[in-house]
Amino acid sequence: MKVLKIIRDSINRVIENISIIMLTLMVLVITYQVFMRQVFETSPTWAQALSLFLFLWVGFLGVSYGFREKTHISVEVFYNVFPSSLKKAAALFNTLLIIGVGVVFTYYGFQFALSSMSVNLPGLNIPTGYEYMIIPIAGILMIFYGLVSLFKMEDAAGDQVINGEKEGN
Template sequence: MVNTINRLLCKLITVLTSAMLAVMVLVAVWQVVSRYVFNDPSTFSQEFLRYSLIWITMIGGALAFHTKKHIAVEMVVNRFSVRFQKAVRYLVLVLLILFSALVMIYGGIWLVSLTMSQQTVSLGIPMGYIYLSLPISGVLILWFCIAELLNAGAGTPNDFDQTLDV
């Protein structure tokens, strides 16, 4: 069941971030055309691109964590015994659970509630929607950490070199 949820989440995140990237490309092209062809720069495009990049980075970061495509320095840990490596991986997962729960989710919800009354300059949407990417990615990372602990995958690194089928 956990693996099924993980596969669905991976597909959902991949589709969502890919669609957001496609929209970003279109908006960036519109920004260039409106500025250099029509001599009338778009007022919303730069802000939209900035906030979309934040969302793609945060949500994509959760996917990168799950698929082990993030930066990890394991050179020191790999020099020790398998038992020590397993203990370190469990410790790292527990620390990531604490970080994602306290900083990303709790702190993110606090930040969202604090900034919901502020509006962006060009788009006119509440800033809380921009910061909402933090607790959402925190929930995803928390889920992926717990799923890895449930699957007892902390002892050996998972092989995620295959591409995701969407």
């Protein structure tokens, strides 16, 4: 369990750092694009393609982060009135759904990214498949976080549970 905790924490740090860098870069690129359009009445051809690329990556990393932090949309009005046995069943079903969606993202996302490798992104001149490679990456992350939740490394509050004892994040 300690090895999985180290792996999970390392993945979390990498995702957070990549997201911060990409979001910052996206803001800078869009700011540059707007400045160029307003001041010089021209817009660089690569700016829109790069901002869309970064937006997709940040968005899909955000999806996997949402599953990790359990901040995805849920209907808690009904869940809160369930008895504890039904809450456990619903939590298990939710986790299995997350893993299932992760499998779909991984399988079909990888096929989609590979099929898009022959077409280049306009303005960036890189294969479009790189833009869509985030879909299977997000799927793998969803599967990983679902398995972590399934093996009860985390309780409902997101605290670590190792050998029955809680540990802070």
